Structures are given as structure tokens and as C-alpha cells.
Amino acid sequence: MLYLSTIIGKPVYDASGEAFDTVSDLVIYHGTERFPRITGILLRGDRSRVAIIPWDAVATFAVSGIRLRVERRHLTPRPLQPDEILLRDDILDGQVVDIDDLKVVRVNDIELRETGTEVRVVGADVGTDAVLRRLGLEPFASRVLERVGRPLTPRVIPWNLVAVLGGTMTPLKLSISRQKLKDIHPADLADLLEELDRDERVEMMTALPDERAADVLEEAEPDVQTAVIQELPSERASDILEEMAADEAADVLGELPERRAEELISLMEDEKAEEVSRLLQYPPDTAAGTMTTEYIALPESMTVDQVFARLRETRPDEETINYLYVVDGHERLVGVLSIRSLISAPPATPVSDVMLKHVITVGPDTSASDVAGALVKYDLLAVPVVEENGRLIGVVTVDQVIDILLEEYGPRKLGGGVDLARRRAARSGTAGA
Amino acid sequence: MNLTAPVFRRAARSAALSRLAIFLAIMGPGIITQNVDNDAGGITTYSLAGAGYGYGLLWTMIPVTIALYVVQEMASRLGAVTGVGLADLIRERFGIRATAFAMFALLLADLGNTMAEFSGIAAGGEIFGVSKYVLVPIGAVAVWILVVKGTFRFVERIFLGASAFYLAYVVSGCLAHPNWGQVLRATVTPSFSFNAAYLTMFVGVIGTTIAPWMQFYLQSTVVEKGITTKEYGYTRMDVLIGSFMTDIVAWFIIVACGATIFAHHIHVETVQDAALALRPLAGQYAAALFALGLINASLFSASVLPLATSHYVCESLGFEAGINRPVRQAPVFYGLYIALIVIACAVVLLPGAPLLQILFLSQVANGILLPFILVFMLLLVNQKKLMGRYTNSQVFNIIAWVTTIVMIVLTIALVVSQLMSGAGGGG
Numbered sequence: 001m002l003y004l005s006t007i008i009g010k011p012v013y014d015a016s017g018e019a020f021d022t023v024s025d026l027v028i029y030h031g032t033e034r035f036p037r038i039t040g041i042l043l044r045g046d047r048s049r050v051a052i053i054p055w056d057a058v059a060t061f062a063v064s065g066i067r068l069r070v071e072r073r074h075l076t077p078r079p080l081q082p083d084e085i086l087l088r089d090d091i092l093d094g095q096v097v098d099i100d101d102l103k104v105v106r107v108n109d110i111e112l113r114e115t116g117t118e119v120r121v122v123g124a125d126v127g128t129d130a131v132l133r134r135l136g137l138e139p140f141a142s143r144v145l146e147r148v149g150r151p152l153t154p155r156v157i158p159w160n161l162v163a164v165l166g167g168t169m170t171p172l173k174l175s176i177s178r179q180k181l182k183d184i185h186p187a188d189l190a191d192l193l194e195e196l197d198r199d200e201r202v203e204m205m206t207a208l209p210d211e212r213a214a215d216v217l218e219e220a221e222p223d224v225q226t227a228v229i230q231e232l233p234s235e236r237a238s239d240i241l242e243e244m245a246a247d248e249a250a251d252v253l254g255e256l257p258e259r260r261a262e263e264l265i266s267l268m269e270d271e272k273a274e275e276v277s278r279l280l281q282y283p284p285d286t287a288a289g290t291m292t293t294e295y296i297a298l299p300e301s302m303t304v305d306q307v308f309a310r311l312r313e314t315r316p317d318e319e320t321i322n323y324l325y326v327v328d329g330h331e332r333l334v335g336v337l338s339i340r341s342l343i344s345a346p347p348a349t350p351v352s353d354v355m356l357k358h359v360i361t362v363g364p365d366t367s368a369s370d371v372a373g374a375l376v377k378y379d380l381l382a383v384p385v386v387e388e389n390g391r392l393i394g395v396v397t398v399d400q401v402i403d404i405l406l407e408e409y410g411p412r413k414l415g416g417g418v419d420l421a422r423r424r425a426a427r428s429g430t431a432g433a
Numbered sequence: 434m435n436l437t438a439p440v441f442r443r444a445a446r447s448a449a450l451s452r453l454a455i456f457l458a459i460m461g462p463g464i465i466t467q468n469v470d471n472d473a474g475g476i477t478t479y480s481l482a483g484a485g486y487g488y489g490l491l492w493t494m495i496p497v498t499i500a501l502y503v504v505q506e507m508a509s510r511l512g513a514v515t516g517v518g519l520a521d522l523i524r525e526r527f528g529i530r531a532t533a534f535a536m537f538a539l540l541l542a543d544l545g546n547t548m549a550e551f552s553g554i555a556a557g558g559e560i561f562g563v564s565k566y567v568l569v570p571i572g573a574v575a576v577w578i579l580v581v582k583g584t585f586r587f588v589e590r591i592f593l594g595a596s597a598f599y600l601a602y603v604v605s606g607c608l609a610h611p612n613w614g615q616v617l618r619a620t621v622t623p624s625f626s627f628n629a630a631y632l633t634m635f636v637g638v639i640g641t642t643i644a645p646w647m648q649f650y651l652q653s654t655v656v657e658k659g660i661t662t663k664e665y666g667y668t669r670m671d672v673l674i675g676s677f678m679t680d681i682v683a684w685f686i687i688v689a690c691g692a693t694i695f696a697h698h699i700h701v702e703t704v705q706d707a708a709l710a711l712r713p714l715a716g717q718y719a720a721a722l723f724a725l726g727l728i729n730a731s732l733f734s735a736s737v738l739p740l741a742t743s744h745y746v747c748e749s750l751g752f753e754a755g756i757n758r759p760v761r762q763a764p765v766f767y768g769l770y771i772a773l774i775v776i777a778c779a780v781v782l783l784p785g786a787p788l789l790q791i792l793f794l795s796q797v798a799n800g801i802l803l804p805f806i807l808v809f810m811l812l813l814v815n816q817k818k819l820m821g822r823y824t825n826s827q828v829f830n831i832i833a834w835v836t837t838i839v840m841i842v843l844t845i846a847l848v849v850s851q852l853m854s855g856a857g858g859g860g
Binding site: 092093095105108126131134197198223226227230 | 748749750
């Protein structure tokens with residue numbers, strides 16, 4: 001097995017057989033290849049000026065050293081290209097994302113393999129045996145561990161499942177990160193976000209399209225949300241906030257220093273900016289401070305088939321479709337419809353005939369825990385927030401209430417078990433395919 | 434249309450107030466680190482310095498404060514600029530051998546510190562007549578519960594509040610009516626003596642004030658708080674205040690001990706003797722006050738130190754770490770953590786374990802191991818590629834390098850003098 005750590009420091013011979021320098025680093029092209037080729041060698045003597053010996057000059061590549069096919073004086077070192085990275089400098093000992101196990105891991109070594117005239121990177125070694133190998137303790141430690149019946153199991157992540165984040169961002173690098181992260185659930189990405197360093201977070205969020213970045217941010221812990229928004233350039237930050245639900249965006253903005261919040265709001269579209277500013281006025285632990293403004297309100301004059309036509313057209317999210325609220329000409333809440341009641345009603349019936357007129361509501365100032373109580377008591381999936389004059393201003397859903405309750409009473413983090421079960425299913429699915 | 438007005442609702446009444454609000458939000462890392470720093474080992478070392486040498490070591494407080502500020506400022510700047518903790522940074526920049534080396538030094542120093550914390554608990558208990566065989570296990574379990582149940586964040590405030598205990602030294606130092614002229618003169622007049630006991634004390638005082646773990650802890654806290662170069666000015670203030678607070682307390686402990694224990698030619702043989710310094714304030718309750726302070730400081734630090742140490746070691750070496758992971762997922766992390774606590778408790782519980790010596794010599798070990806960590810910090814903070822325009826200024830480099838070299842020279846001198854006198858042990 002060929003490892004980066006065993007190549008570094010090995011002699012480099014030129015065509016005349018003279019060992020004139022040693023290996024300091026290897027270069028790969030960080031492109032679309034699943035297992036990238038090594039494109040050059042950085043010699044110790046060239047380290048300070050980062051001059052690369054191109055791969056064409058290499059005759060043989062082995063643990064004992066590298067032999068070049070040209071003589072020393074005919075070497076033509078070239079500068080590092082923008083999309084090239086140095087394996088030792090940029091990746092070894094750094095953190096990468098294991099996109100299969102959805103974990104942030106530290107690269108203890110890099111596994112290489114010779115294929116024909118090329119040498120390719122095949123995996124990131126994250127095992128303890130790699131640590132011991134590099135410390136020169138492996139033979140001793142593995143003997144001891146074997147004796148006690150707990151031999152070390154190697155842990156190498158295949159390179160196609162490794163996402164390298166952080167460092168210098170180039171368009172190509174970002175597109176690769178995007179590619180590698182594209183199948184991961186936003187909630188899982190949010191968990192990863194928490195474990196990443198600042199620069200790596202920025203790269204991940206920069207690589208994601210606005211809408212997905214917004215989904216991820218909505219799922220993240222409050223302190224991560226603020227940290228990310230603080231680090232991103234203003235334009236990008238406000239774009240992401242704009243894609244978030246207004247109440248979530250308001251929560252994030254409420255945690256920022258005011259000057260930054262003002263700046264970001266001013267960069268948002270007028271309509272969204274207005275909504276977010278309005279939500280920001282409500283104290284956070286009240287119904288109004290918790291509610292979402294994404295709900296469906298229908299005029300009472302509509303008929304059942306018109307409602308269906310509207311729903312088909314607007315394609316609402318699954319969280320908002322549980323209840324459809326009916327309002328009068330002054331936006332006052334007059335009733336509520338369930339999809340069930342709509343389905344069983346004749347198409348031409350006006351909604352005012354089908355709707356439930358006794359709606360359980362809460363006021364804007366109702367405390368969040370009372371709202372939770374109301375949802376639990378009446379077995380609701382959402383409760384409308386209504387001002388004193390009867391105007392409907394928002395909805396608190398059961399999802400939001402669960403978040404509140406967990407924050408107050410629950411364990412700090414849920415979802416480990418669920419997560420594993422889901423992924424196991426996903427993996428056996430891909431294995432079958 | 435004024436969209437921004439509502440945002441003002443949460444803070445902001447005037448520019449000055451909002452600046453204060455930002456400071457209060459960012460404040461903490463420096464001041465908390467310094468408070469954990471004034472732990473059982475710290476109190477003991479300063480007490481012994483005052484009790485053994487009177488005001489003779491007071492002069493060290495000025496250079497030590499400057500060095501402390503410079504070193505802590507470097508740690509927090511590294512955190513703010515890179516967004517990465519010190520252990521991780523050493524790993525990413527210097528590779529695995531350097532990391533293993535630094536982590537070994539840290540582990541060694543912190544094993545000593547953990548022993549010191551449990552010695553503090555044991556000694557505090559003995560003053561109240563409670564056997565260490567009862568109190569130390571209770572302390573270990575209390576620490577475990579605090580950490581695992583996640584109640585530490587809540588209790589942290591109580592600990593911090595209780596560290597107002599240090600004010601007792603300020604008052605007691607004043608009530609002892611030292612000769613202030615003499616005290617101030619001693620503070621600005623350097624003196625030195627080349628003998629093993631003095632050198633040990635010297636290294637101990639520096640080691641307890643500028644401990645290796647503090648740099649890791651401070652840098653991680655700065656990173657966790659999400660402080661960047663934008664808010665960094667406030668953090669610098671926080672570190673400055675913290676450095677002064679620690680050393681003013683240290684100064685008063687030395688003065689109080691110098692004016693009482695040293696002045697009455699009492700030889701400190703047990704931790705209990707060190708309580709005499711609080712006599713002018715607390716009279717017959719001096720011992721009780723001292724014991725309570727010691728136990729509080731010890732519990733506080735024992736909750737922070739072993740856990741933080743296991744974290745740094747594991748994260749930098751690529752083992753899973755974190756108290757929110759099950760033991761099965763992070764065996765090395767829990768193994769290290771438990772080992773630190775169990776070994777420390779076991780040593781303290783040995784029949785006739787010299788608590789005072791453990792408390793003191795662990796701080797000397799900190800001093801001896803400090804240069805190893807300082808060298809890494811200095812190399813990191815001067816890397817242009819890493820720090821951009823936030824590399825060290827010339828003055829900072831000089832102060833930090835001088836500190837490093839002084840510690841190395843002192844350690845060598847200590848070894849040489851020990852060999853020359855042929856006598857072991859210090860204090």
C-alpha cells in the first residue's frame with residue numbers, strides 16, 4: 001500500500017541517478033475525477049517558491065523514492081495552477097467531510113495507488129493505525145492491541161466519498177463541493193455545518209444554491225446561524241435570508257448586531273424585508289414571535305373547486321396544507337377548512353358552507369408555552385394567530401412548538417437514531433440498485 | 434419607509450450603550466479563563482511564595498502580567514483570525530508528530546493540574562475535619578454529574594460568583610497593615626537568587642499564572658463564541674481585564690501571606706497553614722473561608738480542565754470527542770477523561786499523600802512545559818499565510834520569545850541547581 005506519509009521525505013533521483021532532492025508534497029488537479037491523478041511533485045528545495053515538477057518528468061514512483069526521466073538541469077518547474085491542490089499542505093491533517101457517513105473527519109493519511117503510468121489518490125485514511133504509522137509506533141502498538149484482542153481496524157474513506165472544504169475557493173472547487181453535497185439532506189448538512197471550522201462553513205454555504213442554503217440554515221442551531229450569516233458577504237447572506245421562511249429569517253436577524261441586521265434587511269426585496277421587519281417587532285417568546293407567515297388564506301366567496309384550482313396553481317408546502325383559513329374582505333379570520341372536508345364537498349359549494357366557524361385561535365401576545373398547550377390540548381397541527389380586531393396575522397405549527405418544547409425541556413440533540421436508520425435504508429437501497 | 438427601526442427594539446438606545454452591549458456579549462473568554470486559572474494550585478503557589486519569601490517575589494508580578502497578557506492576546510487573536518482551536522491548528526500546520534508532542538506536554542501538565550484540583554478538595558475537606566476518602570470521591574462524582582448532565586453552564590455562574598472569594602485576600606491583605614512603602618518598593622525592585630528552592634518557586638509562580646492549558650482553552654472559547662477580527666477589539670479588552678484581575682489577586686495573596694505568615698516566621702507545612710493569611714479579615718473563621726474558597730476553585734477547575742484536555746487531544750489526533758456522544762462512539766475521549774480523573778484521585782487518595790507538594794509542584798510542571806506550547810503559538814501567530822495582517826508585532830514577539838527563553842533557562846537552572854545541591858523536592 002502506498003501512503004502519502006511514506007512518500008514525503010523520500011529521495012528524488014534524476015536521469016543520471018543522482019539523488020538531488022527529497023519529496024515535499026504531491027499535487028493533484030482538484031477536478032471532476034473521482035480518484036484524482038497526481039499531476040506534479042513539489043521538491044523540498046522548491047518549497048518556498050512553490051515550483052512544481054510536472055508528472056511527465058517522472059519515470060518511476062515507489063516507496064523507496066522517485067526517479068525522474070530527465071536530468072536535473074533539464075527540469076522545467078512550473079507554478080501551481082489555480083485548481084491544483086497540495087495534498088500535504090491542503091488536505092493531510094486537515095478536516096474533510098465523509099459524505100457517506102455524514103461526518104467531519106480528520107485526514108490522518110492519504111492512500112495512493114499506481115494505475116499504469118499514473119498514480120491516483122484513492123482514499124482518505126482516518127484510522128488510528130494511520131496515526132500510529134506516522135508516529136512510527138505502528139508495529140509496537142498493533143502487536144500490543146492484537147495481544148489484548150482488540151486489533152486496529154483500518155478506516156479508509158474512498159476518495160469519491162470525500163468532500164474537501166475550506167482553503168482557497170475557486171469556481172471549480174465550489175462546483176465540486178456542490179456536486180458532492182447535493183444528495184445530502186439539509187438537516188444532515190446543518191449537523192455537518194456545526195462541526196466545521198469557520199472557513200469550511202463559508203465554503204459549504206457558498207457552494208450551495210440559495211434555496212438549499214436557506215433550508216440548511218433553517219435547520220441549524222441558532223449560534224451556527226448567526227456565525228454563518230456574519231461570515232458570508234452581505235449580498236449572499238441577504239439572498240439566503242430571503243429564501244428562508246420569514247419567521248426563521250427574523251429569528252436569525254434578531255440575534256445579529258443591529259447594524260448588520262439593518263444592512264441585510266435593506267438588501268432584501270421590499271416585500272420580504274417588510275414582513276421580516278414586522279415579525280422582528282414581536283417578542284420572541286410569544287405567539288407572534290414564533291409564528292410563520294406562510295399559510296393559506298382564502299376569501300369566503302370561493303367555491304370548493306376554485307380552492308382546488310388555487311392549490312394546484314400555488315403548490316403549497318406540506319406544512320401549510322393541513323388547514324386552509326378563510327378570511328373576509330378585511331383579512332379577518334372567519335373559518336377554517338380541512339382538506340378532508342373539501343374532498344367530501346360538492347365542487348360548487350362556497351367554502352363558507354363547508355368551513356368550521358368555531359376556530360381556536362391565540363392572540364399575538366399569548367406566551368409560546370400557552371400556544372404549545374393549546375395545540376396539545378385541542379390536538380391541532382397548527383393554530384392561527386389573530387389580532388384583537390380579528391385579523392389573521394400568522395400561524396403557529398406543531399413543528400415550531402416541538403422546537404420550543406425541545407429547547408426548553410428536551411435533550412440537546414435528537415435524531416441520532418432516526419438518522420442512522422434512514423441512512424441504512426438509503427445505503428441498502430443504493431446497493432440493490 | 435423605515436424598515437430598520439424595528440431592529441432597534443432589542444438593544445440599542447445609544448451608541449455608547451450598544452458598544453457596551455457588544456462588549457458584555459463578547460466578554461467572557463478572557464475573564465473566565467483567568468478565573469479558572471486562579472485554582473487551588475494557583476492559590477497555593479502564591480501563598481507559598483508570600484509565606485516563604487515575603488515580598489521577595491512581588492516584583493515578578495509586573496513582568497508576569499505583561500507576559501500573561503501578551504500570551505493570552507496571541508491565543509485569542511489566533512482564535513479570532515483563524516476560527517480554529519489551538520490544538521487543531523498545530524495539527525493542521527505542523528503535522529502529527531508536533532501535535533503528538535504538544536498534546537503529550539499538555540496531558541502531562543493537566544494530569545498535574547487535575548491532581549492539584551483534587552488535592553484542593555481534599556485539603557479543603559481536611560480543614561473541616563472531613564476525611565479525603567469521603568470528600569474526593571464525592572467531588573469526582575459531582576464533577577461527573579455536572580459535566581454529563583450538562584448542568585455545568587448553569588453552575589458556572591455560581592462558581593464564578595463564588596470566586597469573589599479572592600476579594601477576601603484583597604481585604605485581608607489590607608487589614609494586615611503591611612508596610613505599604615516596603616510592599617511597593619518590593620514590587621518594582623527585581624531580586625534573584627540562585628538556589629533550587631527559589632528557582633522552583635519562580636517557575637511555579639510563572640507556571641501557575643501562564644499555564645499551558647489556558648492558551649488552548651481561551652482560543653477554543655473565542656472560536657466557539659464566533660468572535661472574528663471584527664469584534665476582536667472587545668476581546669482584547671476582555672483579555673486585558675482578565676490578566677489584570679488574576680494578577681492583582683495574585684499580588685494580594687502574596688502580600689497577605691507576606692504580612693502574616695512570613696512576618697511571623699511560620700513555616701507552612703500543610704495547606705491549612707496557608708489559611709493564616711486570611712486571619713486579619715476572618716479571624717477564627719479564616720480556615721473555614723480558605724477551605725470554602727479552595728473547594729470552590731477546585732471544583733470549578735476540575736469540571737473544566739480534564740474535559741477540555743481530552744477534547745483537545747482527541748480532536749487534534751482525529752478521535753471522536755464530545756460529551757454528547759455515547760461512550761461507544763468516542764472510547765478514546767471518555768477513556769482519557771476518566772483516566773485523568775481516576776489517576777488524579779488515586780494519587781490524592783494515597784495514604785499520606787503530600788497535598789501541599791502536589792498542589793505546588795504541579796504548577797512547577799506547568800511552568801516547565803509552558804515553553805513547548807509557547808513556541809508553537811509563536812510560530813503560528815507569525816505565519817503570514819495563516820494570519821495575514823494580524824501577525825505579531827515586533828514588541829509582542831520580543832516579549833513572548835523572552836518569556837519562552839526565560840522559562841527554558843529557568844528550567845535548566847532549576848535542574849542544575851537541584852543537581853548541585855543534591856536535594857530533591859521544593860517548597
